[in-house]
Amino acid sequence: MEKRAKASSLLFSGSDWNFQTLSRTYDAIETVALDDLKLDVYPNQMEIISSEQMLDAYASIGMPLMYQHWSFGKHFIHEEHLYRKGRRGLAYELVINSNPCIVYLMEENTMALQALVTAHAAFGHNHFFKNNYLFQQWTDAGAILNYMEFAKTYIARCEERHGIAAVEQILDAAHALMDQAVFRYRRPPRLSSEKERDRIRERLEYEEQSFSDLWRTLPRRKESITPSEAEREAQERKKFLNLPEENLLYFLEKNSLILEPWQRELVRIVRIVAQYFYPQRQTKVMNEGCATFVHYTILNTLFDQGKVGEGTMLEVLQSHANVVFQPNFDDPRYSGLNPYALGFALMQDIERICMKPTSEDRDWFPDFAGNGDWRATLIDAWANHRDESFLRQYLSPALIRKFRLFVLADEPDDSHYKVASIHDERGYDKVRSAIANSYDVGANRPDIQVADVDLLGDRHLRLQHMVQNGVVLAEAGRQATLRHVRRLWGYNVSLAGVDAESGNQLYEVSADETAN
Amino acid sequence: MPNYIDRRLNPKDKSLSNRQRFLRRARDELKRIVNDQITSGKITDVDGDHAVPVPVRGTAEPSFQHAQGSGRRDHVLPGNKEFVTGDRLPKPSGQGGGGGAGKGPSGSGGDEDDFRFVLSREEFLDLFFEDLELPDLIKLNLKEVVSFKSRRAGYTIAGAPTNINVGRTMRNSFGRRIALRRPKLKELDSVSEELAKLEAKPQPGAAVRARIALLREDLAKLRRRRKLIGYVDPVDIRFNRFEPQPLPNAKAVMFCLMDVSGSMGEREKDLAKRFFVLLHLFLKRRYERIDIVFIRHTHEAQEVDEETFFYSTQSGGTVVSTALKEMQRVIEERYPSKEWNIYAAQASDGDNGYDDSDYCTMLLNSEVMRLCQYYAYVEIIDERESHIFGSTDNGTSLWRSYCKVGEKWPNFQMTRIAKPSDIYPVFRKLFAKQQASKGQ
Numbered sequence: 001m002e003k004r005a006k007a008s009s010l011l012f013s014g015s016d017w018n019f020q021t022l023s024r025t026y027d028a029i030e031t032v033a034l035d036d037l038k039l040d041v042y043p044n045q046m047e048i049i050s051s052e053q054m055l056d057a058y059a060s061i062g063m064p065l066m067y068q069h070w071s072f073g074k075h076f077i078h079e080e081h082l083y084r085k086g087r088r089g090l091a092y093e094l095v096i097n098s099n100p101c102i103v104y105l106m107e108e109n110t111m112a113l114q115a116l117v118t119a120h121a122a123f124g125h126n127h128f129f130k131n132n133y134l135f136q137q138w139t140d141a142g143a144i145l146n147y148m149e150f151a152k153t154y155i156a157r158c159e160e161r162h163g164i165a166a167v168e169q170i171l172d173a174a175h176a177l178m179d180q181a182v183f184r185y186r187r188p189p190r191l192s193s194e195k196e197r198d199r200i201r202e203r204l205e206y207e208e209q210s211f212s213d214l215w216r217t218l219p220r221r222k223e224s225i226t227p228s229e230a231e232r233e234a235q236e237r238k239k240f241l242n243l244p245e246e247n248l249l250y251f252l253e254k255n256s257l258i259l260e261p262w263q264r265e266l267v268r269i270v271r272i273v274a275q276y277f278y279p280q281r282q283t284k285v286m287n288e289g290c291a292t293f294v295h296y297t298i299l300n301t302l303f304d305q306g307k308v309g310e311g312t313m314l315e316v317l318q319s320h321a322n323v324v325f326q327p328n329f330d331d332p333r334y335s336g337l338n339p340y341a342l343g344f345a346l347m348q349d350i351e352r353i354c355m356k357p358t359s360e361d362r363d364w365f366p367d368f369a370g371n372g373d374w375r376a377t378l379i380d381a382w383a384n385h386r387d388e389s390f391l392r393q394y395l396s397p398a399l400i401r402k403f404r405l406f407v408l409a410d411e412p413d414d415s416h417y418k419v420a421s422i423h424d425e426r427g428y429d430k431v432r433s434a435i436a437n438s439y440d441v442g443a444n445r446p447d448i449q450v451a452d453v454d455l456l457g458d459r460h461l462r463l464q465h466m467v468q469n470g471v472v473l474a475e476a477g478r479q480a481t482l483r484h485v486r487r488l489w490g491y492n493v494s495l496a497g498v499d500a501e502s503g504n505q506l507y508e509v510s511a512d513e514t515a516n
Numbered sequence: 517m518p519n520y521i522d523r524r525l526n527p528k529d530k531s532l533s534n535r536q537r538f539l540r541r542a543r544d545e546l547k548r549i550v551n552d553q554i555t556s557g558k559i560t561d562v563d564g565d566h567a568v569p570v571p572v573r574g575t576a577e578p579s580f581q582h583a584q585g586s587g588r589r590d591h592v593l594p595g596n597k598e599f600v601t602g603d604r605l606p607k608p609s610g611q612g613g614g615g616g617a618g619k620g621p622s623g624s625g626g627d628e629d630d631f632r633f634v635l636s637r638e639e640f641l642d643l644f645f646e647d648l649e650l651p652d653l654i655k656l657n658l659k660e661v662v663s664f665k666s667r668r669a670g671y672t673i674a675g676a677p678t679n680i681n682v683g684r685t686m687r688n689s690f691g692r693r694i695a696l697r698r699p700k701l702k703e704l705d706s707v708s709e710e711l712a713k714l715e716a717k718p719q720p721g722a723a724v725r726a727r728i729a730l731l732r733e734d735l736a737k738l739r740r741r742r743k744l745i746g747y748v749d750p751v752d753i754r755f756n757r758f759e760p761q762p763l764p765n766a767k768a769v770m771f772c773l774m775d776v777s778g779s780m781g782e783r784e785k786d787l788a789k790r791f792f793v794l795l796h797l798f799l800k801r802r803y804e805r806i807d808i809v810f811i812r813h814t815h816e817a818q819e820v821d822e823e824t825f826f827y828s829t830q831s832g833g834t835v836v837s838t839a840l841k842e843m844q845r846v847i848e849e850r851y852p853s854k855e856w857n858i859y860a861a862q863a864s865d866g867d868n869g870y871d872d873s874d875y876c877t878m879l880l881n882s883e884v885m886r887l888c889q890y891y892a893y894v895e896i897i898d899e900r901e902s903h904i905f906g907s908t909d910n911g912t913s914l915w916r917s918y919c920k921v922g923e924k925w926p927n928f929q930m931t932r933i934a935k936p937s938d939i940y941p942v943f944r945k946l947f948a949k950q951q952a953s954k955g956q
Contacts, residue, residue, distance in 0.1 A: 019520055026518055044518040053523065056530040070541045071577055073534030077570065077633045100519070107524055122518070164537075176579050328595025337594060406596040408605070410589045419603040422596055435592040446580040465580075471587030473580055480578035 011307045015110035015315075022046070022105075025115050026122070028307055032298045033123040038375055039294070041126040042101040042141065046118070049104050055080055057094055057104060064102060065148040067155040067269070069171055095121035097129040097280070099141040112315040115308070119298040124291025131383045132286070134279035144276060151269040158262050170263050173484035174249060174270035181249035181274040184442050204261040237454070244449040244464070248485070249274070251450045257459065258490030267488065282386040282441045289343015290382050296320060296344070326403065337435075342403070346390070349399045350378055360397060387439035395435065397428045407434045412470065446473055451496070459491040466500045472507075473497070479509065486511035538575065539639060545571035546635075550643040554793060555786055558822055566640045567632040641797070664760040675755030688752035698745040699738040707735050768857040768889075769807040770796060771846070773839045775864040776812040776830050784896045785826060788863035791894050791939050795861050807856075809846055813839035819846060834867045836914060840879045844887075853887045860884070860891045866912030873917035880918075885925045893918055893930040894939070 011028055012021040026046070033039045049057070057064070059076030066072065096102040103121045105114055129135050140147075159167045174181075238244070245251040249271040253264050280287065299316050302308040308316075326341035327333040353361045354374035362369045368377045381394060406422040407430060421427030421434075437443060451464040463485070465473060478495070486493045494510035539546065549568045599605075635643075671684055711731045714724055772792050774780070780788075800806060810825035811817055814832030817839040843860065851858060868876070885891060895915055911932070922928045933939055 022520060023518070045521065046518050047521045047523045049523045049526075053526070053530070059531045059534065068533055068537065070534060070537035070575070073531060073536070073538030074570070074575055074577075076531040076535060077538065078631065081631050081633050168537075172577075175577060179579055326594055328597075329593035330595065334595075337592070403594045404596040405592055405594055406599055408591045408593060410591060410607075412586055412588065414607075416604040416606055417591075419599045419601055419605070420590065421601055422599060424601070427601060431592065434590040437590070438592055444582075446582060448580055467587075469588040471582050471589065474583040477578040477581050480576065481580050484578065 009306050010309050011115075011302070012111050012312075013309055015112065017109075017111040017114050021111055022114060022118075025111075026118055028302060029115065029119050029123065029298055032301045033119070033127075033294065036301060037123075037294065037297065038379065039123055039127040040131055041123055042099045042130050044122045044126065045100040045102050046122065047102060047104050048107055050107050054094065054104065054106055055083065063148055063273075064096060065145065065152050067152045067171075068159075069175075070168065071172075071175060093117040093121045095125045096145075097125075097135060097139060097141055097276075098145050101126040101129065101141075110315065112312040113319060115302075115312070116295055116299065116316050116319060119295035120291045123298065124294035125287060127294070128283070128287050128290045128382055131379070132279070132283060132386075133384055134282060134386055138279045139276050147272065151273075154265065155269065158266065162262065167266065169487065170259075170266045171270065173487045174267045176481045176484040177248045177252075177488075178270060178274040179445050180448050181247055181271045182278045183247050183250070183275075201265075204265070238452065243453070244451050246447070246449045247271070248448065248450060248463070252485075252488045255453070256489055259488065278441075279386075282388070285339040285343040285346070285387045285439060286382065286385065286390050287343070288340045289345075289347050290378075292320070292324060292340055292344040293347035293378070328404075345399055345402065346394055347378060349396055350374060350381065350394060352398075353396065358398070364396060365394075388436045388441075391439060392432060392436040395432045397423075400428055400431050405431050405435065407431055443468065447500075448495070459489075461485070461489050461491065461493045463493065463495045465495060465497045467497050467506060468500050470499075479511075482509065482511040539635075542571035542575050543643070545574065547643050550635075550640060555789065565637060566635045568635055569632045664762060666758040667761040668756060669759035670757050671754040672757040673754065675757070679755045679758075681754045681756050684754040685748065685752050688754065689748045692749060692752060693745065693747070696745045697741075698747075699741050704735070704738050704742070707731055707738065711735060767805045767807075767855060768859060769809060769851045771809045771811060771843050771858070771860040772825065773811050773813070773843065773860065773862040773864075774825065775814075775834055775836070775839075775867065776825075776828075777814045777834045777867065778831050779834075779865050779867055780896075784863075784865060787896050787933055787936065787939070788894070789826060790936055791863060791892075791933070792861055794939060795859065795892065807851070809843075811839050811842050811846070813842070817842040834864075834869070835872050836864065836868045837872050837875045837879055840876060840884055844879075844883055847887055858888045860888050862891070862893045864893075864895060864914065865897070866895045866914045868912070868914040873913045876914070877917045877921055880921045880928075881924060885921070885928060889927060891925070891928045893928075895930070895932045897932050897934050899934045 011025045026044075033041070055076065058079050059072045094104040101122065103118070103126075105117055109117065129139075129141060135141070155167060155171075249267055252259070253267040253271065256264070256267075259267065299308060299313070303310075303313050324338070324341045324344045326338045350368075351374040353365055353369050354371055354377050357365075357369040371377065381390060385393065400423045404423055407420040407427070408417040409420040410417055421430040423431065447466040447468070449464050449466070450461065452462040454460055482493055482495055492510055492512050494508055496508040497506040498504070499506055546568060549571070550566070553566055553568075671681060711728060714720065714728050714731065717724060720728065770792075774785075774788055796806065796808065808822070810820050810822055812820055812825055812830070813834075813836065814830050815835040815838065816832070819842060820828075839862070847853065847858065880891070895912065915930070915932075918928075918930050922930055931938065
C-alpha cells in the first residue's frame with residue numbers, strides 16, 4: 001500500500017514523455033518556482049521540435065522568425081557539420097526572450113531532460129529576461145515577435161521588388177556593422193507599434209513617389225573660409241548631427257545620403273536585431289547561472305518532495321554536471337571560462353554566504369552575509385546587474401580559490417606572460433577586477449564612433465577608433481568592413497585610430513584605398 | 517498549465533533556402549572545386565555525395581575585430597596549480613591568449629572555413645552541368661530495347677485449353693447449377709431407390725402403381741433436366757489471361773574507347789573524361805546496373821581499369837580498329853546484346869592510318885552498330901581548329917570515314933569538341949532524333 005502511494009506521487013517514471021506527463025511536470029515545477037523561489041515570469045509557450053528544427057533555429061540566431069540571408073545558411077552548414085561529426089552536441093534547450101516566452105523542447109529528449117529544460121528555460125531564463133534591468137530597458141519582449149514577422153515579410157517584399165542581390169548588398173553591409181549598432185550609453189528608442197510603423201512606411205512610400213530631384217536646394221560652398229570659421233562650422237555641424245555617434249548603423253540609417261527609403265528600413269531592421277541581442281551578450285554568465293541554479297534547485301526540491309524518482313535525478317545530475325564542467329586552462333578541452341560553471345557557482349556561493357557565512361565572507365560582503373534570505377538576495381542581484389558589475393560585486397575569495405583563478409598579464413612585445421596575480425590575499429581584488437573587465441562587453445568591442453562628416457563639402461565620413469591599451473583592429477576585416485560602410489554611406493569613408501589615453505592619432509585608413 | 521505546441525509536423529528545412537543562397541554566393545569557387553573533383557575522381561562516383569571545403573572567398577563576413585595579440589591585455593584563467601605572482605611563462609607561438617569561444621550572430625573566424633560540408637547530389641550536378649550548358653534533364657529519354665514478359669492479368673472467356681483456370685470455371689458452373697436447379701445426384705438416387713423398393717413389391721396395389729408411375733415420370737424428368745443442364749457448360753469456362761508487359765532492360769554496359777597515343781594530352785583526356793561522365797550520368801538515370809568497360813588503344817588495344825585508362829601513358833602508333841575489335845571480343849565474351857544495352861563512346865584526336873579508317877567503317881557497319889544502342893564519337897580538336905573545320909565534313913581520315921557510318925545509322929553520333937560546352941550537343945542530337953521518330 002505504502003509503496004503504491006509513493007509510486008503514484010511520482011510525476012513520471014521511465015524516460016518516455018507525452019503531453020500529459022509534460023504538463024503535469026510543468027505544473028509541479030511552476031508551483032516550486034513561483035511559491036518557493038518567488039520567481040516572476042512571462043507566460044510560457046512550450047514548443048516541441050525535432051533535432052533538425054533545432055539546428056534550423058540555431059542557424060537563424062535562435063529567432064523563430066528570421067529574414068532570409070546566405071550567412072544563416074553558412075552557419076547552418078557549419079553547425080550541422082559539427083553536429084554530424086559529433087564535435088558538438090545539440091543544445092538541449094533554446095529559449096526566446098519574448099512575451100509569451102517561447103521555449104523549445106526537443107522530441108528526442110527523455111522526460112527527465114524535458115523536466116530539466118522546463119525548469120531551466122521556462123523559469124530560469126524566463127525570470128531573468130523579465131526582471132533584469134538590461135532586458136527591460138533594451139528589449140521589448142512583447143513586440144519582438146511581431147517586429148520580426150514584419151521584418152521577414154518586408155525583406156521578402158524588397159527582394160521581390162528590387163531583386164535578391166540588391167537586398168543582400170545592404171544586409172551584408174549592415175551585418176558587418178552589427179557590433180557597432182548599439183547605444184551603449186543612452187536608452188534606445190522603443191520599438192514603434194504596428195500602427196505607427198505602418199504610418200511611417202506609408203509616409204516613406206509617399207516620399208518615394210513624390211520626391212523630385214528638381215527641388216534639391218543645396219547652398220553653394222563659400223569660396224574662402226577662415227580657419228576659425230571652419231572650426232565653428234565643424235562644431236555646429238557636429239552638434240546638428242549629434243556627433244560623435246557610437247551607433248554607426250543608426251547614424252547611417254538617419255543620415256546616409258544615398259540610401260533609398262527601403263534600404264534605410266533594412267538597415268534599421270538589422271540594427272534592431274543587433275540591439276535586441278545586446279543584453280544577452282552582456283549577461284551570459286548571469287543568465288546561464290540563474291537558469292542553471294533555478295533548475296538545480298527546483299529539481300532537488302521535487303526530489304525531496306518525492307515527486308521525482310532516483311533514476312530521473314541521476315540523469316538530471318549527469319546532464320547538469322556536464323553543463324557546469326570547467327576544464328582547467330591546461331586541459332585540451334579548455335576553451336575559455338564556461339559561463340554555466342561560473343554562473344552556477346556564483347549563485348550557489350551567494351546562497352552559501354546568506355546561509356552559512358564564514359568570517360571572511362562577513363568581511364567581504366557585509367551587506368548580505370548571513371542575512372538568511374538567499375532568495376531575495378539572488379532575485380535582487382539578477383534584476384540589477386550585468387556580468388561585469390555582478391562579478392565585481394559578488395565574486396568571493398572562496399570562489400576564486402575554488403576555481404583557482406589567476407591573471408596573466410600579456411604585453412605585446414614581451415615573449416613571456418607574467419603571472420600578475422593569483423588566488424591569494426594580495427590577488428583577490430585584482431583577479432576580481434580583471435575577470436569583471438573581461439566580461440565588460442563595451443570594453444571588449446572595438447569602440448568606433450562617427451567623428452565628423454562634412455555634408456555640404458565632399459561628404460567625407462570620418463570614423464574614429466578609440467584604441468584602448470594599444471589593442472588595434474585586425475587588418476583583414478578592417479578594410480573589408482570599411483568598404484561596407486562606404487557602400488551604405490556612398491562617399492569616401494576613413495577610419496582613424498586614436499589612442500584613448502594620449503589622444504595621438506596612430507593611423508588612418510580610408511575605404512577607397514585598395515589595400516588588402 | 518502552459519500552452520504546448522507541437523511543431524514537429526511543421527515543414528522541415530527552414531534553412532534550405534538560406535543554404536541555397538549560400539551556395540549561390542559561393543558558386544564560382546564551388547564550381548572550381550567540383551571540376552577538380554570530377555577530373556580527379558572516378559566516373560561512377562560523380563553521382564554520389566561530395567564533400568567540399570567551405571569556400572572562403574565571397575562568403576567572408578567581415579567586421580571590426582580586435583587584432584589577436586596586439587596591445588596590453590589581462591587573461592583570467594582557471595585551474596592554477598603551481599604559479600605564484602611574478603612567475604613568467606613563455607608564450608606559445610601563434611596564439612593570442614585564452615580568448616573565450618565567442619560566437620555571435622556575425623562571428624566569423626578563420627576556424628569556420630576549414631571544415632568540409634556535403635553537397636547533395638542535385639547541388640553537385642547543378643554545378644557540374646553548368647559548364648555543359650545542359651537543358652533540363654527531365655525532358656530527355658534514352659531509347660532502349662524492350663523485351664516483353666507475360667504477366668497474369670485477370671480472366672478471359674476465350675483462350676487455349678492449357679490456360680483453363682479450373683477453379684474459376686468450377687465456381688461458375690456451381691453457381692449456374694444452383695441457379696438453374698440442376699437436380700443433384702442425391703435426389704436422383706432417392707427417387708430411383710424408392711422406385712426400386714416399390715417395384716420390388718410382389719403385388720403392388722393401385723395406389724402403389726400410381727406412385728410408381730409418378731416416380732418414373734419424376735425420374736425421367738430429373739434425368740432429362742440433368743442432361744439439359746450440363747455439369748460444366750462452355751459458358752462457365754474461364755481462361756487465364758496474360759498480358760505482355762514491356763520489361764525495361766535493367767542492365768547497360770558502356771564502352772569507353774580512347775586513343776592514348778602520345779598525341780592525346782591532359783586537356784584532351786580531360787575533355788574525353790567529361791564526355792564519358794556525362795554519358796554515364798544519362799545511363800544511370802535509366803538503368804539499375806551499369807558496367808563500364810575501358811578500352812584504350814595505341815596500335816594495339818587492351819581492356820584496362822579506370823585508373824590506367826586515364827592516367828597512364830603509353831606510346832605507340834594509332835590503329836583505331838584494334839579497339840573496335842577488342843570491344844567486339846568483350847561483347848561476345850560477357851555482354852550478350854539480348855541482355856545488355858550496349859553503349860559506346862569513343863574519344864580520339866582523329867589520328868589514324870587511312871586504310872585502317874576504312875576498316876573501322878567496315879567493322880562498324882557490319883558488326884558493331886548492330887549490337888549498339890548508341891555509338892558516340894567525339895573528336896577532340898584545338899580551339900583554333902574548331903572554327904576552321906566548323907561543321908564541314910572535311911577533317912581527319914577517321915572523321916571522314918565515320919561520316920559515312922553516320923549517314924547509315926541513326927544511332928551513330930559524332931562531333932568535334934574543343935571545350936566542355938561542346939560536349940552536350942552530341943547527346944542532344946540523338947534525343948532530338950528520338951523525339952522526332954516518336955512523333956511519326
